[in-house]
Amino acid sequence: MDPVLSIRDLSLDFETPPGPVHALRNVSLEVPRNHIVGIVGESGSGKSTVIAAAMRLLANNAVIRGGEVIFNGRDVLGMNQEELRALRGEEISMVFQDPMTSQIPVLTIGRQMTDIQYRRRNVSMAEKRNLAVEMMRRVGISDPEERLDQHPHQFSGGMRQRIAIAMALLMNPQLLIADEPTTALDVTMEAQIIHLLRELKESFEGSILFVSHNLGLIAELCDYVVVMYAGEVVEQGSVEDLFYRASHPYTQALLECDPARIEDATPALPTIPGDVPDLHIVPQGCVFAPRCPRAVARCREEPAQIATIGAGHRARCHLLGHE
Amino acid sequence: MLNYTLRRLGLSIVIVSVAMSILFLMIHLVPGDPVTIALGPRATPEMREAYRARMGLDQPIHIQYVVFFANALRGDLGQDVFSQRAVTRIISEQLPHTAALVAAAIGWSALLGIVLGCFSAVHRNSFFDKFTGVITVGAIAVPSFVVSLYSLLIFAVMLKVLPAIGAGEPGDLVDQAQHLILPSFALGLGWVGYIARLVRASMLEVMGENYIRSARSYGLLERTVIYSYALKVAILPTVTLLGVGIGNLLSGALFAEIVFARPGIGKLIYDMVITRNYPVVQGAVLVTTALFVLCAMIADLVNASLDPRVRASL
Ligand SMILES: Nc1ncnc2c1ncn2[C@@H]1O[C@H](COP(=O)(O)OP(=O)(O)OP(=O)(O)O)[C@@H](O)[C@H]1O
Ligand code: SF4
Ligand SMILES: [Mg+2]
Numbered sequence: 223m224d225p226v227l228s229i230r231d232l233s234l235d236f237e238t239p240p241g242p243v244h245a246l247r248n249v250s251l252e253v254p255r256n257h258i259v260g261i262v263g264e265s266g267s268g269k270s271t272v273i274a275a276a277m278r279l280l281a282n283n284a285v286i287r288g289g290e291v292i293f294n295g296r297d298v299l300g301m302n303q304e305e306l307r308a309l310r311g312e313e314i315s316m317v318f319q320d321p322m323t324s325q326i327p328v329l330t331i332g333r334q335m336t337d338i339q340y341r342r343r344n345v346s347m348a349e350k351r352n353l354a355v356e357m358m359r360r361v362g363i364s365d366p367e368e369r370l371d372q373h374p375h376q377f378s379g380g381m382r383q384r385i386a387i388a389m390a391l392l393m394n395p396q397l398l399i400a401d402e403p404t405t406a407l408d409v410t411m412e413a414q415i416i417h418l419l420r421e422l423k424e425s426f427e428g429s430i431l432f433v434s435h436n437l438g439l440i441a442e443l444c445d446y447v448v449v450m451y452a453g454e455v456v457e458q459g460s461v462e463d464l465f466y467r468a469s470h471p472y473t474q475a476l477l478e479c480d481p482a483r484i485e486d487a488t489p490a491l492p493t494i495p496g497d498v499p500d501l502h503i504v505p506q507g508c509v510f511a512p513r514c515p516r517a518v519a520r521c522r523e524e525p526a527q528i529a530t531i532g533a534g535h536r537a538r539c540h541l542l543g544h545e
Numbered sequence: 546m547l548n549y550t551l552r553r554l555g556l557s558i559v560i561v562s563v564a565m566s567i568l569f570l571m572i573h574l575v576p577g578d579p580v581t582i583a584l585g586p587r588a589t590p591e592m593r594e595a596y597r598a599r600m601g602l603d604q605p606i607h608i609q610y611v612v613f614f615a616n617a618l619r620g621d622l623g624q625d626v627f628s629q630r631a632v633t634r635i636i637s638e639q640l641p642h643t644a645a646l647v648a649a650a651i652g653w654s655a656l657l658g659i660v661l662g663c664f665s666a667v668h669r670n671s672f673f674d675k676f677t678g679v680i681t682v683g684a685i686a687v688p689s690f691v692v693s694l695y696s697l698l699i700f701a702v703m704l705k706v707l708p709a710i711g712a713g714e715p716g717d718l719v720d721q722a723q724h725l726i727l728p729s730f731a732l733g734l735g736w737v738g739y740i741a742r743l744v745r746a747s748m749l750e751v752m753g754e755n756y757i758r759s760a761r762s763y764g765l766l767e768r769t770v771i772y773s774y775a776l777k778v779a780i781l782p783t784v785t786l787l788g789v790g791i792g793n794l795l796s797g798a799l800f801a802e803i804v805f806a807r808p809g810i811g812k813l814i815y816d817m818v819i820t821r822n823y824p825v826v827q828g829a830v831l832v833t834t835a836l837f838v839l840c841a842m843i844a845d846l847v848n849a850s851l852d853p854r855v856r857a858s859l
Contacts, residue, residue, distance in 0.1 A: 279762055303767075311764030318762075323755035327854050328777045337773070338763045373853035389763065 224295065225252040226397050226429050227276060227314075232289035234275060243501045245271050248289070249455050251448045253397060258423060258430040260440035262476075263450035266498050269433045272450070273399045275299075276431075277314055278306050294396070311338060315390035317400040321383035321407070325374040331358075331385055332370030338392050357388040360425070361418060380411035384418065391426060398422075399431045404439070416443055437476065441465055446534075449473050452499050452509045459535030469529075470537040471514045508540065516541060546856060549849060557842045562614075564834045568827060569613055573606060583626055583821050596626075600824070622828035627820070632828035635813070640832070642712050643809035646732065646801065647794040649725045654733035655740055655787060659780070662744025666752065666779075667771055677741060684738035690800040693731040697804060700727055710806045728801040736790060743786055747779040754778075781852055788844020792837030796830075 232249045235242035246268050253259045261269045274280045276291055278298060291298040293314065301309065318324045325334060335354035336347060345353075351370065358366035361384040374382060383403055390398055400419070404412035416439055423430060434440055440447055440461075447464040449457045449472065457470040468474045475494045496513035499505060507522040508514070514521065520540055529542035580593050580602065588596075597603050600623075601612060616622070622632040661681065665674040701709030713721035751757065752775055760770045799811030806812075810829055817825040849855045 277762060279758060307764045307766070309764070310762055316759070316762040318755060318759060320755060324759045326756040326760065326774050326778065328852055329774070337765060337769060340765070340769070373857075375854050375857055386759070389759075393764075 223255055225254045226294060227253040227431070228292045229272065229276065230290050230292070232272070232275060232291065233287040234271060234280075235285045235287055236281065237283045237285060241502050242285070244504050245284075245453050245501055246275070247453050247504065249450075249453075250289075251455060251458060253429050253431050254446070255396075255429055256423075256427065257445040258419075258432055258443055259446045259448065260444035261431065261433045261448045261450060262435070262437060262440050264498055265435070266452075266501075267450040268453045269450055270401055271453075273316070273401055273431060273433060276399065277310060277316060279310075279316070311390075311395065312341065312393045313395050314397045314399065315393070315395040317383070317386045317390050317398065317403045319402040319405050321379050321386055321403075324386050325382065325389075327374055330371050330373055331377075335370065335389060335392060338389055341393070353392065354388075357392055358385070360391075360422070361385070361388040362414075363388070380407055380414060383407060383411070383415055387415075387418065387422070391422065394426070394428075396428045397431060398426075398428060399433075401433045402435065403432075405435065412439075419443060449476070453501055454509055454538060456510065456539070457535075457537040459532070463532060463535040467531070467535070469531050469535070469542055470510075470539050471516045471541075472510050473537070475513075475515070508538075546849065549856070550846060553842050553845055557838045560838050561835050564838075565614065565617065565831060566610075568830060568834075569610055572823065572827060573609065583823050585821065617831070622831065623824035625825055626822045632825050635825055636810070636829055636832050639808055639810050639813045639829075642807060643795060643798050643802070643811065645721070645725060646728055646798050646807065646809060647791055649729035650733035650794060650798075651736065651787060651791050652733075653729065654736035655783075658737045658740025659744050659783065661737070662741040663748055663771070663776060663779075665741065665745045666748030669749065674745075681738040681741045684734050685742070687735070689731055689735055690804060692734050693728070693801050693804040696727050696731050712807050712809075724805075724807070728798075728805045728807060731804075732794065732798060732801045739786065739790075740783060743783055744779060747782050748775060751775045751779045777851070781848055784848050784851065785844050788841045788847075792840035795836050795840075796833040 229252075230250050232246055233244070234246040236245050249268070249272055251259070251261075251272070261272065263269055271280070271284075275284075275286070276293070276298065278301070286299060289299075293309065298306075298309065325331065329337075332351060332354060335357070336350045339345065339350045339353065342350065354370060355366045358369065363369055363381060363384055369377075374385075377385065383406075387398075387400075387403070403419075404415050407415065419430060419432070420443060432440070432443060444461055446460055447458065448455055449464070449470065451472050457464065457468070457473045459467075464473060465477070468477050472494075494513060499509060499512065505511065505522075507520075507524055508517070508526040511517045511521040518540070524540070526538045526540050528536050528538050530536050531542060580588070580596055584592060584596060601609055604612070620633055622636070624631060625635060658681075661677050665677050668674055697709050700707045707727050708720070708724050709727060711724060713724035752771075757770060757775055760774050765774075796811055796814070798809055799815060801807070802809040802812040803815060810833055814826055814829045814833075817823075817829065
């Protein structure tokens, strides 16, 4: 079956006063139907930018330089505002990082949840409310009938993230994108949200694209993993490929740094010596070369090509494949 | 909310009481004898004595203070020095004219200001936005008496399309409405500027909030996102501004009332200051202060009813 979302060779710049930031370069990834794909990478590696591009919710200064975003066989980058609106919420929806700011403070949760269903023209207000109640119950909010009449500030952070998930799932999208949905929560809440996402994956017919800093969460939740570094995808494959057969020196560094921390589900990625490069100037060779323990002379001169390691397992490194 | 309303009401009463005390002290403790102020320097000692007794000024100061409060509570603000008419009566004759003027001025300026501000924010940096930016700053900069004089000159004197003087025939609503047009235009113009600037700024801030991005991610219609969501939050500071603005204009309508020779509170205070009719001045200042406090209170209550976060923090 063809993937629900496929991003091919996507390159994107942010125009800034000092010059363009080359935030994404030739990014390709796929989200297969009914699976969970995780994107992992250090802060600034372009995770949020990729998913914003998938929904075309990009900042005003973003310029797409090339590539395509295909959702269900349709070209998202070529859509007009009307088509995008039909796509958002109904086919792809998003849960954001900070649950405390993602619902409008002056309207009740019930009102917001019925508003989202505005496209259900033949459904009465009472039925829309019932659907909202049911969705609230599914994400684990008790007394949903009463709580629908409350305003966002009357809920805790964990509950607000559950509500955000409920809102995102109201129109039964085929793809749910969650951008670090647990970063703002404490460890207990985080575990509950992850548990909820797993449960939902069983009951709702769709895929999840899950962005995280946290390798432990990725290992726990995902079927496939995409590792990003400095605006590029450096390695991707199944969870087993990535955790047992990591091929790219960056992925290996992430895993080797401190394997115990992965078990602990520590919120931060292990630290690798060196800094993420400045994306104003893209290096001539491999982007990871300045920090790579295995770099050779060639790495600084030629950009690394993508090598296929196994079925669906690819990495961008000179040491792999064609040697 | 009931609790808050009561507390807010209590606060308003305290503020008005303090204002009354200051007013009382200003009249009685500030250098200058109120009798001389009222009667002028050439009054005979007999006239002074009679006036003193009639106004209760021969009583000790703390008694006068208590009497002043007690009378005010009974709705007695004293008598006009010359006509002996009750001050409350005089004020209640003038107040409706000012109230109508202020309502008309704030009404049209709020409506236009909100529309302009909202539209400028939505079409940020467009020609329309830049153009309204210049116009609204201009509207703020021009003093309202200048607008009063010019609009009088253009529409009433040169074009002769609108009546200029007075408040219109009593009982004739159409005539009264026509007499409101020029003064409410002159008085409201600056407020269009203030309101448009404020709405634009808060709209831009709100449009950058995360919940607007989430609203878009649900595929909501742009008009829902802007008018049902963003504007509902962005309007809150404007409600507060309007409360203060209405209170302010109740006494600030003075210039428009003088230029257009309209009856009203501002005109009343002005006339009574000139004739040193201090009980009327005192009463009118008191009433406008109380109305100012009332407007600010209503604005706060409206704000609380619109913003659940404010309600929760009460
Ligand atoms: N609007 C913008 N203008 C300029 N640069 C931007 C903009 N948005 C993002 N960037 C830059 O693009 C790069 C990728 O940012 P992005 O937010 O996608 O990273 P991320 O992987 O999501 O990081 P984090 O884990 O911190 O959320 C960063 O270098 C960032 O500074
Ligand atoms: S191409 Fe060279 S520098 Fe880049 S990851 Fe591979 S070995 Fe390291
Ligand atoms: Mg991010």
